[in-house]
Amino acid sequence: MNAWLVAAAVLMVAGLGPVLWCVATGPLRRRVAAQNTGTLLVCLVLLLLARGYARPPYTDVALVVALLGPVGTLVYARLLGPEMGDDPQQGPLTKAFAVLATAAVVLPLCVAEGPGRSLVKLLLIGAILVGGNVISSQALAGARPKEADDHG
Amino acid sequence: MRCFDGRMAWGRVSGVVEVAVWWAVLFALWLFLISTVDALEILVGGLVSLVGAATAAAARRAVTDR
Amino acid sequence: MNRRLRMWVLLLGLAGTAAVLAAAAFRLPAFGTDFHPYGDRAVREALARQTANTVAAVNFDQRAFDTLGEETILFAAVLGTVVLLRQARDERHVEPAPADVAAPVRRYALVLLPVTLVAGLYIVAHGQLTPGGGFQGGVVAATALHLLYIAVDYRALERIRPLGVFEVGDAAGEAAYLVIGVAGLLAGSSYLANTILPHGTFNTLSSGGTVPLLNAAIGMEVACAVVVLLARFLDQAVEIEGEGENAGGNAGEGERK
Amino acid sequence: MADVLIALALLLVAATATAAVAVRDPARQALVLSVLGLTLTLLFTVLQAPDVALSQLAVGSALTPLLILLSVRKARRRSLDQVRAEKEAEEGGT
Numbered sequence: 001m002n003a004w005l006v007a008a009a010v011l012m013v014a015g016l017g018p019v020l021w022c023v024a025t026g027p028l029r030r031r032v033a034a035q036n037t038g039t040l041l042v043c044l045v046l047l048l049l050a051r052g053y054a055r056p057p058y059t060d061v062a063l064v065v066a067l068l069g070p071v072g073t074l075v076y077a078r079l080l081g082p083e084m085g086d087d088p089q090q091g092p093l094t095k096a097f098a099v100l101a102t103a104a105v106v107l108p109l110c111v112a113e114g115p116g117r118s119l120v121k122l123l124l125i126g127a128i129l130v131g132g133n134v135i136s137s138q139a140l141a142g143a144r145p146k147e148a149d150d151h152g
Numbered sequence: 153m154r155c156f157d158g159r160m161a162w163g164r165v166s167g168v169v170e171v172a173v174w175w176a177v178l179f180a181l182w183l184f185l186i187s188t189v190d191a192l193e194i195l196v197g198g199l200v201s202l203v204g205a206a207t208a209a210a211a212r213r214a215v216t217d218r
Numbered sequence: 219m220n221r222r223l224r225m226w227v228l229l230l231g232l233a234g235t236a237a238v239l240a241a242a243a244f245r246l247p248a249f250g251t252d253f254h255p256y257g258d259r260a261v262r263e264a265l266a267r268q269t270a271n272t273v274a275a276v277n278f279d280q281r282a283f284d285t286l287g288e289e290t291i292l293f294a295a296v297l298g299t300v301v302l303l304r305q306a307r308d309e310r311h312v313e314p315a316p317a318d319v320a321a322p323v324r325r326y327a328l329v330l331l332p333v334t335l336v337a338g339l340y341i342v343a344h345g346q347l348t349p350g351g352g353f354q355g356g357v358v359a360a361t362a363l364h365l366l367y368i369a370v371d372y373r374a375l376e377r378i379r380p381l382g383v384f385e386v387g388d389a390a391g392e393a394a395y396l397v398i399g400v401a402g403l404l405a406g407s408s409y410l411a412n413t414i415l416p417h418g419t420f421n422t423l424s425s426g427g428t429v430p431l432l433n434a435a436i437g438m439e440v441a442c443a444v445v446v447l448l449a450r451f452l453d454q455a456v457e458i459e460g461e462g463e464n465a466g467g468n469a470g471e472g473e474r475k
Numbered sequence: 476m477a478d479v480l481i482a483l484a485l486l487l488v489a490a491t492a493t494a495a496v497a498v499r500d501p502a503r504q505a506l507v508l509s510v511l512g513l514t515l516t517l518l519f520t521v522l523q524a525p526d527v528a529l530s531q532l533a534v535g536s537a538l539t540p541l542l543i544l545l546s547v548r549k550a551r552r553r554s555l556d557q558v559r560a561e562k563e564a565e566e567g568g569t
Contacts (some may be wrong), residue, residue, distance in 0.1 A: 001477055001479065001480075005477070005480060008480065009479060009480055009483055012480075012483055012484070012487065012517065013483060013487075016487055016510075016513075016514065016517075017487075019510065020487070020490060020491055020494060020510060023494075023506055023507055023510050024494040024497070024498055024507055028502075028503070031503060031506050032506065034510075035506050035509055035510055038509075038510050038513055039513060039536070042513040042514075042516060042517060045517060046516070046517070046520060049480075049517075049520055049521065053523075055525075056187070057187075057347075057348035057349055057525070058349070058520065058525050060341065060348055060349055060350060060525075060529070061349060061516070061520060061525050061528050061529055061532065063185075063337060064337070064341070064354075064358060064529060064532050064533065064536075065513075065516070065532060065536070067330070067333070067334045067337055067358070068334070068358065068361060068532065068533070068536040068537050069536055070330075071330075071334075071361060071365060071368060071536065071537040072509055072536045072537045072540050074323070074327075074365075074368045074369055075368055075537055075540045075541050075544060076505075076506065076540065076544070078317075078319075078368050078369075079541075079544040079545070079548060080502055080544065083502070117183070117184055117187075118187075120184045121184050121185065124181070124184060128330075128333070131326070132326075132330070135322060135323055135326040138320065138322060138323065139319075139320060139323045139369075142320045142323075174332060178332055178333070178336050181333065181336055182336060182340065185336075185337070185340050186340070186344070187347075187348075188421065188422060190422055190423070192422070192423045192424050193422075193423050196343055196423060200336055200339045200340070200343070201336060203335070203339070204332040204333075204335045204336040204339075205332065207331065207332055207335055207363075207378065208328070208331060208332035210377075210378045211328055211331050211332075211366055211374070211378055212328055213377075214366065214370075214374040214375075214377035214378045215324065215328060215366070215370050215374050250478065271526070273524075273526040274526075341529070349525035349526045349528070349529050350526065350529050351526065353530060353533070354526070354529040354530050354532075354533045355533075357533035357534055357538060358533050360538075361533070361537045361538060364537075364541065368537075368541070444538065448538075448541065448542070451541075451542055451545045451546070452545065454545070454549050455545040455546075455548050455549045460553060
């Protein structure tokens with residue numbers, strides 16, 4: 001078990017434990033925000049695992065999480081938006097955490113990777129991940145109660 | 153009438169440019185995704201990027217022109 | 219049969235299943251050893267046909283006929299859903315209302331849609347080399363299109379989704395799998411045998427013989443099937459109103475036809 | 476030592492699955508379900524089955540939530556309107 005796998009294990013327990021707690025309890029908006037953070041953490045864990053097992057093809061799994069995770073959150077923001085209108089907003093900490101956590105994981109991975117096409121792939125996954133996470137947090141913050149049920 | 157034609161022609165040119173730009177971006181993405189580069193990879197990547205570029209332009213039109 | 223008797227029958231069944239499972243579990247090889255009789259044979263066969271991803275070799279070569287069954291289940295399930303969720307006589311069609319979504323979210327969807335689509339097609343095309351394949355990539359590609367509903371609205375999705383084409387694509391993907399199977403027969407071997415194409419160079423896109431072709435057929439079938447399936451669900455949730463079902467509430471009356 | 480990761484992933488899956496059963500409202504359940512999909516992805520990856528992980532991810536991250544929430548929306552609208560119609564009938568009767 002190398003350092004990358006230890007980091008993955010720590011991130012799994014310290015990150016996904018609280019996410020599970022927040023997704024199962026509390027106001028709806030916080031639950032969706034926790035799900036959003038969960039996709040981010042799982043993507044980072046998968047990147048660490050791919051490096052730790054020395055299997056570059058495993059990064060494809062992380063790429064799919066980075067692409068589809070925010071889509072899932074947007075589904076909730078879209079279809080549960082009217083329900084979570086009155087819930088308290090998430091502070092800016094969630095977004096800051098997303099950026100910092102991604103940087104803290106992706107940059108060491110890039111340093112270990114060295115220059116090459118897979119470095120660009122890593123940076124690409126990191127960029128998609130942060131962008132998607134920030135945008136879906138924004139969509140979540142913008143969700144508000146509607147006057148009537150809609151057909152949209 | 154001429155003005156109308158001109159606008160149509162401009163629309164067609166800008167549509168082609170839009171698809172071309174998207175194609176270039178998506179093809180570059182494909183080159184970073186794959187691990188080994190050979191002729192077949194480039195051919196498949198070009199076709200896939202073309203599908204992606206056409207969809208991107210169609211989606212953009214579906215959102216803005218209405 | 220009264221409730222008490224039913225519970226006893228259930229308990230008997232559960233106890234039997236538990237006993238059989240426990241007996242089987244004790245005779246399993248120990249966890250984490252390097253004794254893998256099935257894995258060793260599968261890997262040997264996969265390498266013999268130049269297929270880098272052994273899972274793809276198992277799914278589309280060694281037991282390609284099972285995959286045909288799975289594909290047909292999906293095809294039949296989607297067909298059943300289409301029949302069940304059609305617009306019934308006592309339901310009416312309502313024009314979907316435009317939704318107002320924040321501009322950054324809309325722009326993000328327009329950028330991410332082609333990227334996700336290309337990533338999905340990449341996963342389909344590299345099924346024989348890296349993890350993934352027709353099913354996974356097909357679902358990713360189909361999800362990409364639905365970004366237009368999720369981040370814009372249903373009218374935008376309907377404009378780039380010619381449903382008839384996707385229905386034909388669903389059937390064509392299923393048919394392509396069958397035809398590739400028959401090609402094996404015509405080439406003088408068995409149904410779905412991986413003998414009609416050269417196996418190529420290991421770890422390139424053209425390796426694995428028919429595996430990439432079958433992957434492409436599955437990818438097309440799955441992507442189209444998911445689009446058709448979601449179209450029925452979306453129609454029911456957005457466009458179709460049942461008897462006495464007044465979804466518009468009091469506002470937005472103008473949208474009704 | 477590599478078994479530690481498998482044990483952790485299994486524990487996470489068990490905890491999330493229990494939470495998914497314990498949450499009763501279908502819409503909130505869909506949220507826990509998508510986290511369950513993510514933990515299953517991790518479990519399959521540490522068991523060295525990335526193909527299965529990708530399948531789980533492709534289906535579980537956006538498609539399943541969308542199907543569940545669309546169904547919930549349709550069902551809720553129908554029951555809401557039944558309640559409304561009954562209330563109207565009552566008011567009309569008295």
